[in-house]
Structure formats: C-alpha cells, structure tokens
Amino acid sequence: MKTKILIADDETSITDLLSYAFQKEGYLVEVASDGEExxxxxxxxxxxxxILDVMMPKMSGYEICQKMNTDKNIGIILLTAKNDITDKVVGIELGADDYITKPFDIREVLVRVKSILRRLPQQSLSTNETYRILDLTIDKLGRKVSIQGKHVNLTLKEFDLLTLLIEHSERVFTREELLDLVWGMDYIGGTRTVDIHIRRLRQKLGNPYDQLLQTLYGVGYKVTKLEIHNEA
Structure with a gap:
C-alpha cells in the first residue's frame, strides 16, 4: 500500500510543488486549501x-494539530513563515512531530518526511513485546499505552520516546542522544523538543507514573526501574 501524504496550504504554488515532488517519489497525495478542508x-x-501550513483560512495548522493530538499514527509537519522559536515550541506542544520554515528546499521536506516514515514500520513491526509497570501497560506492536485498562493518548514521538526509555530503564540518555534516536540525525530542532515531550508525557501519565521519568540535571533523562515486566 502506498504511503499517503496530505498537503494543506492556501498557497497553490506550494501545494502544487509539494504534490508534484511527492507523487514523483511514489506517494499517494491529497491537497487542501484551507484548514477545514x-x-x-x-x-x-x-x-x-x-504537512500543514500554520496560517490557513478557517482553521489554523495549530488547531488541526490540537484536534488530531490523540491520533499517534499520523505524523504531522508544520509549515511556518516565521523563524521564531516560540511558534515552533507551540507546534511541538500541540503534538507536531516536526516543523519547516518557509521558504524551504523541497529536498529538506522529503528528508523530513522520510525520517518520520522510517520509524513507523520499524517501531510497529519490530517486536510484539508488551511492557507492564504496575498498572501501566505499553503494547509496542499495537502502539498502545493504557493505565488500569484506560487508554492513554500519546502522539507518535511521545510513544517512541517513552518506549525507548522503558526498554533501557536506568540508562541515562542525554538530550542529544534522545533527539538523535527518536527524531533522527537529520532533525534540526533543538534539544528543547525533548524537554517538551518529557513534560507532556508526565502530564499524560499522571501520578505516580510521572515519577518514572527522571531528570538528571545537566545530563538528561532516564526511566527509574519499578518492577518492569517484559512479555513476549
């Protein structure tokens, strides 16, 4: 089945350019000219x-990102005309996986998309392991997290980050290592991205599981080992 790409921007020159480039690469492409569409x-x-433009008529890219925050199976890249770290941080906090500043090189967009796609099949098909920590269950194959049987909505990168730390409990990862392993070497965002995702994970997991994610100030993060059971 072909990989499906949605391109949303009110500038037809951008949707035409990206649509042509992705179709040439063999992707199935749909376009939208406003946020509601x-x-x-x-x-x-x-x-x-x-791939969503931040500033679109009827509904912004931020609003769409926020509405789709519960769907961890869709990778979201935001297009922004502002090279402002605040705008980028807002996008990440709302669940975006990456951002690209206009004007852009089409090769950069292709690389960013491929970087996200590389992780989807590898993460979902590599193993059928399930991790259990007290009442917290992480189904790696199904890419599902639940607490006492209640589903916890995580984004793509939140799930990947949590799984990586759980699989290597007690190992300390620097922010740079996490950025490389979860986002990829070609991701040019700063390490602030990692801090934002850790904070969001703590909020979504809640007490007492937020305490699993430990900060080593000046170094990075680790998961504290609390009766982690690995079930094949």
Whole structure:
C-alpha cells in the first residue's frame, strides 16, 4: 500500500510543488486549501503524514494539530513563515512531530518526511513485546499505552520516546542522544523538543507514573526501574 501524504496550504504554488515532488517519489497525495478542508481530509483520507501550513483560512495548522493530538499514527509537519522559536515550541506542544520554515528546499521536506516514515514500520513491526509497570501497560506492536485498562493518548514521538526509555530503564540518555534516536540525525530542532515531550508525557501519565521519568540535571533523562515486566 502506498504511503499517503496530505498537503494543506492556501498557497497553490506550494501545494502544487509539494504534490508534484511527492507523487514523483511514489506517494499517494491529497491537497487542501484551507484548514477545514484539511481537517476533513485528515479524518477521511487518513494520511500517514500531514504537512500543514500554520496560517490557513478557517482553521489554523495549530488547531488541526490540537484536534488530531490523540491520533499517534499520523505524523504531522508544520509549515511556518516565521523563524521564531516560540511558534515552533507551540507546534511541538500541540503534538507536531516536526516543523519547516518557509521558504524551504523541497529536498529538506522529503528528508523530513522520510525520517518520520522510517520509524513507523520499524517501531510497529519490530517486536510484539508488551511492557507492564504496575498498572501501566505499553503494547509496542499495537502502539498502545493504557493505565488500569484506560487508554492513554500519546502522539507518535511521545510513544517512541517513552518506549525507548522503558526498554533501557536506568540508562541515562542525554538530550542529544534522545533527539538523535527518536527524531533522527537529520532533525534540526533543538534539544528543547525533548524537554517538551518529557513534560507532556508526565502530564499524560499522571501520578505516580510521572515519577518514572527522571531528570538528571545537566545530563538528561532516564526511566527509574519499578518492577518492569517484559512479555513476549
């Protein structure tokens, strides 16, 4: 099955350029010219990757990102005309996996998309392991997290980050290592991205599981070992 890409921007020159480039690479592409259309395409087309302009009529890329935050199977890349770290941080906090500043080189967009896609099949098909920590269950194959049987909505990168730390409990990872292993060497975002995702994971896991994610100030992060059971 072909990988599906959604491109949403009110500038036809951008959607035409990206659509042509991705179709040439063999992807199945749909486009949207405003936020409402993009949101409907997210639900109906169910893309693997959505490239969303931040400033669109009817609904912004931020709003779509926030609405789709519970769908961890869709990678989201935001396009922004502002090279402002605040705008980028907001996007990441709302669940975006990456961001690209306009104007951009089409090769950069292709690389960013491929970077996210590389992790999807490897993460989902590599193992059928399930990790249990007290009432917390992490199903690696199904890419599901639950506490006392209640589903915990995590984004793509939140799940990947949590799984990596759980699999290597008690090992301390620097922010740079986590950025490399979860986002990839070609990701040019700063280490602040890691801090944001750790904070969001703590909020979503809640007490007492937020205490699993330990900060080693000036170094990085680790998961504290609390009766972690690995079930094949």
């Amino acid at each position: 993009a949101y409907q395409q997210m639900l109906q087309f169910q893309p693997d990757i959505a």
